[in-house]
Amino acid sequence: MIRVSLFLVAVFILLLQTPFPVSSGATKTEFSIVYTNDVMGEVEPCG
Amino acid sequence: MKKEGRKILLFDTGNLFFRKPLQTETKRKDALMRAELLVQSYNEMGYEVVNVGEKDLMMGSKFLIDLTQKAKFQLITANLVEKKNLAPLFKPYVIKEISGLKVGIFGLLDDFFIQAIQEKDPNLMILDPLSTSKSVTKTLREQCDLIVLLSQLGESRDRRLARENSQIDLILGGGGDALKAVMDRVNDIPLYRLEPRGGYLGRVDYTLVDRKRPVKFFISGERDEMEKKLDRLITRSMQIKSEMARSGQREETKMKELKFLESKQKELEKALLALEQKNFYRHTAIPVQLSIEDDPKIMKGVEHYRAESAKLYTPKASTLPEKGLSEKEMLARIPKDSLFVGAITCKKCHETNYRNWLKTKHAKAAQTIMASPKYAQEECLMCHSTGYGKMGDYVTVDDVPFYLKGVQCETCHGPGKGHPGKGKMERKVTLGVCRNCHTKDQSPAFNYVAYLEKIGCKISK
Numbered sequence: 001m002i003r004v005s006l007f008l009v010a011v012f013i014l015l016l017q018t019p020f021p022v023s024s025g026a027t028k029t030e031f032s033i034v035y036t037n038d039v040m041g042e043v044e045p046c047g
Numbered sequence: 048m049k050k051e052g053r054k055i056l057l058f059d060t061g062n063l064f065f066r067k068p069l070q071t072e073t074k075r076k077d078a079l080m081r082a083e084l085l086v087q088s089y090n091e092m093g094y095e096v097v098n099v100g101e102k103d104l105m106m107g108s109k110f111l112i113d114l115t116q117k118a119k120f121q122l123i124t125a126n127l128v129e130k131k132n133l134a135p136l137f138k139p140y141v142i143k144e145i146s147g148l149k150v151g152i153f154g155l156l157d158d159f160f161i162q163a164i165q166e167k168d169p170n171l172m173i174l175d176p177l178s179t180s181k182s183v184t185k186t187l188r189e190q191c192d193l194i195v196l197l198s199q200l201g202e203s204r205d206r207r208l209a210r211e212n213s214q215i216d217l218i219l220g221g222g223g224d225a226l227k228a229v230m231d232r233v234n235d236i237p238l239y240r241l242e243p244r245g246g247y248l249g250r251v252d253y254t255l256v257d258r259k260r261p262v263k264f265f266i267s268g269e270r271d272e273m274e275k276k277l278d279r280l281i282t283r284s285m286q287i288k289s290e291m292a293r294s295g296q297r298e299e300t301k302m303k304e305l306k307f308l309e310s311k312q313k314e315l316e317k318a319l320l321a322l323e324q325k326n327f328y329r330h331t332a333i334p335v336q337l338s339i340e341d342d343p344k345i346m347k348g349v350e351h352y353r354a355e356s357a358k359l360y361t362p363k364a365s366t367l368p369e370k371g372l373s374e375k376e377m378l379a380r381i382p383k384d385s386l387f388v389g390a391i392t393c394k395k396c397h398e399t400n401y402r403n404w405l406k407t408k409h410a411k412a413a414q415t416i417m418a419s420p421k422y423a424q425e426e427c428l429m430c431h432s433t434g435y436g437k438m439g440d441y442v443t444v445d446d447v448p449f450y451l452k453g454v455q456c457e458t459c460h461g462p463g464k465g466h467p468g469k470g471k472m473e474r475k476v477t478l479g480v481c482r483n484c485h486t487k488d489q490s491p492a493f494n495y496v497a498y499l500e501k502i503g504c505k506i507s508k
Contacts, residue, residue: 029146029255032053033195034248037060037221039085040102041243 048250049093054145057093058152060221060240061124061199062100064114067436069105073359078106082114084352088345090119096141098154098197099124100222107167108136123154123197125183126174127164136171140183142191146255148262151187154197155180157204157222176200177211184214192262195219202229202240209233216264217251230330232266239330242486248333255326267327270319277315284308334491381450387434388463389450396467400456407502409454413444430484433458454484 048055064082069075089097097120103111108127115122125139140153158173165171180196187194193216198205201223209218213234220229220240228247229240241247253264287305291297372380377391390410394401404410416427429435432447433455444452457463459480460472478495485493 027256030053031146031148031253031255032048032055033058033150033217033219033251033253034048034055035058035060035197035219035239035241035251036245036248037062037219037240038243039059039063039245040066041062041226 056143056145056150056152057095058195058197058219059089059094059097059120060100060197060219061098061154061156062102062221063089063097064111065102065105067102075106077356077359079114080352080355084348086115086118087348090117091342091345094120095143096121096123096152096154096197098122098199098221099127099137099156100199101157101160101164104164104167108171112136123152124156125153126158126176126179127156128172128174130170130172133174139179140187142187146253147258148192148255149190150193150195151191152195152197153180153183153187155200155208157200176204177208180208180212180215184212188214192260193217193264198222205229205238205240206231206233209236209238219249228332230332237266237328237330241332244486246335246486246489248335250331250333251328252331253326253328257324257326262326264326264328265322267329270322270327271329273315273319273322277312277319280308280312280315284312377450381448384464386437386462386464387451387455387457388466389433389448389457390455391450392463393456397456404456404502409458409502412454413447413452416444430454430489434462437462 064085065078069078097118099111099122104127111122121141122137123139123141124137125135127136128134129136137154140151143150143152155176156173158176161173164173184194194214195217196208196215196219198208198218198220199222200208200220202220203223205218205220209215210233213236215236218236218238220238221243226243228242229238231238237251239249239251241249254267255262257263284305287301287308291301374391374394378395381389381392390401390404408415412431416431428444428447431444431454433451433453434457459476463472466472476499481493481495481498484490485498
């Protein structure tokens with residue numbers, strides 16, 4: 001029992017000391033809003 | 048974009064179906080066929096939401112509602128209501144979900160046009176856009192992460208709205224008099240609009256990392272600038288190290304500079320790291336180039352429309368082919384009260400100018416579009432003819448009176464009726480006159496001085 005506890009403590013200490021790469025945990029998502037405007041807009045005719 | 052697997056929402060800000068008042072039955076029939084083609088094409092392209100503009104109501108609200116029965120997209124406008132009970136005629140807003148975010152989209156119509164709309168629909172009224180926007184955004188804010196306005200208010204009113212309603216996250220504008228694109232931020236709200244006539248597609252790309260509510264997006268410009276600056280610092284540091292390695296000497300000034308650059312580099316890297324956890328957006332205006340392939344299904348619809356449209360128009364006497372006619376006979380065929388008199392009339396006093404003009408591309412402008420059936424002919428006739436819109440209805444090149452084909456003298460100098468009796472033609476050929484047709488999408492290489500040199504008809508009298 002004591003050996004198990006010592007082992008666990010040792011593992012715990014090692015974990016604290018080892019710098020695991022902590023991921024930001026954030027997933028990057030990308031999306032787009034695409035648009036058009038005045039598709040039937042006029043060119044002012046000359047004259 | 049869809050093929051790349053990118054999620055997109057596709058909108059139109061309005062004034063999609065009609066261009067101007069349709070005075071004749073022929074024009075109305077033609078406009079209806081074109082509007083049906085637009086609905087089919089928009090369905091094919093996957094448009095989700097379209098705002099209603101005042102021109103869309105030109106044939107009445109019932110007509111618009113009937114027209115869009117087959118539409119897969121939703122027509123919206125928040126401030127067009129029935130007088131009797133203030134019920135909106137169309138859905139004031141829709142909510143779409145994308146990448147786990149709820150996007151509320153609402154539309155506004157310009158109340159300036161109420162009289163024109165009431166000629167067809169006396170039972171309708173347009174509510175004040177600003178107060179409508181405040182009430183709609185209050186509702187949407189409770190449910191949505193992003194609020195988008197599709198506006199037909201024109202640029203100055205869009206700017207005012209952005210100053211007075213900070214709940215809007217994105218304004219996509221249209222309408223008004225301005226023909227130029229707008230890419231700006233007002234009160235930290237991005238405000239975008241493209242040049243009209245479908246030459247561009249606008250794209251707002253969002254990068255979402257931080258989903259904590261309320262979701263906030265920053266413009267990527269600042270981050271992009273920092274990344275460019277960091278690249279320049281790194282490049283300069285490498286340059287100095289390389290110079291010192293070649294000379295074999297550690298010069299004091301260079302060492303000082305290197306130390307300074309490295310400290311700046313660390314500052315920027317720290318700032319960029321902080322930005323990695325933020326959400327960004329970036330806007331691009333994409334020109335719809337000739338290199339983009341036409342969709343075969345939509346092109347089939349376009350060709351069908353052109354064929355059907357051409358059947359609607361019957362040639363008039365003055366449009367009969369002029370081959371075999373003498374100059375005197377041609378002049379005799381021009382209606383006496385015609386607003387535009389044609390280059391053949393100008394030739395009587397300005398023969399050298401006329402002969403110079405004949406050698407230019409302007410004189411052949413009608414033939415160039417006949418040789419390119421790819422394009423909707425009425426669209427092209429706006430610029431490839433003389434007096435378009437002022438000389439009655441013609442839709443195809445064959446329908447243009449023979450004396451008005453191509454870009455003639457009066458296109459640049461104004462209508463010739465009454466000249467010279469009423470004095471000199473006043474119209475100066477300014478950059479604005481040319482830019483009317485030589486728009487950025489149609490004439491990307493346009494240079495005013497160089498082009499004027501090529502087509503100028505050189506004053507001889």
